[in-house]
Amino acid sequence: MRKILSGALASLLLWTAPVLAQGGMGGDMQGGGAGGGGPPGNMGGPRRPTPPKPIKRAQFDKVVTAMFREGDVNRDGMITIDELRSLFDARRETLIRARFTKIDSNHNGALSYEEFVAWQRQMGSAASSEVAGTGDRGGPIAEVLLPDVGDDPGSMGLAALIEPLSVGLITNANSNYDAGLSLEELLAYQGKRFDAADANHDGWLTMGELRPPSRGGKRPPGGSAPPCLPDHPC
Incomplete structure (x- = not known):
């Protein structure tokens, strides 16, 4: 009897290990615990990222x-x-004009000391840097x-x-x-x-x-053929 129970327990652990590793079974078998809220069959775990399309x-x-x-x-x-x-210069000019319009709160075409201070304060800690303090969090035009x-x-x-x-x-x-x-x-x-x-x-x-090549310079399997698609039949 002990052998039967040990075998059943080992099988259960083997089945649940991948699920536990993915954050599933946070509560009951329906995903209602800490990791709940997911669709049926997902065991409440996080959704997998969308794989690259062929x-x-x-x-x-x-x-x-x-x-x-x-x-x-x-x-x-x-x-x-x-x-x-x-x-790139045109894009930069567009960004500068939009930024000026945002800072010029009374829209008179000029920046007062009060408007400049208000802009710097809304930037928070970034305003303490001579580099970051001249722009916003959006960064420069690459x-x-x-x-x-x-x-x-x-x-x-x-x-x-x-x-x-x-x-x-x-x-x-x-x-x-x-x-x-x-x-x-x-x-x-x-x-x-x-x-x-x-x-x-x-x-x-x-x-x-x-996928990037492995350390040995070889790519992982899976590059033989694309899946069945309307313009690429199987």
Whole structure:
């Protein structure tokens, strides 16, 4: 009888160990204890983060193209260093004007000592720094143009794969060394990053291929094929 009970207890511990490790079974079996409130079957534990979605090469190129269009301010099919810097300057000017309008509480186009003090006080401890005290918590405008992949957490793998548009990128990707960067040059430059990650060269990046390589330089399994999707049948 003791052997039977010992075996049953061992089986129960093996079954519950993963759940306990994830913060589940905080109370009763319905998740009504400390970790309760979750949907049935989740045992009251935290939700798992959204895994990266498989990325199709066409989707990758579409995001890169949209980033180029945003940087090509004068729409001449080329992005120059001066053009990119003017874009950053314009964004910075917009931020400065919005900040001034916020501080100028009586909207008379001038800052009084009282308005300046009120602005510094609302910044709290940041105002004690000569660096942070000149701005707000939003920080400065970064001199890079980030790819727009939307708000879906599953698309973060795509955002991490594409190098942001910067002055350095224009220099590195400008293969014919002319006045600026063309869309074709940018797609070729960014495409090398996609091809390097696409281990089986099928035009898709799966979650396995998006994972960083292990210490031995090998990627974990899971990069063989994307899941069944409407435009990529099984």
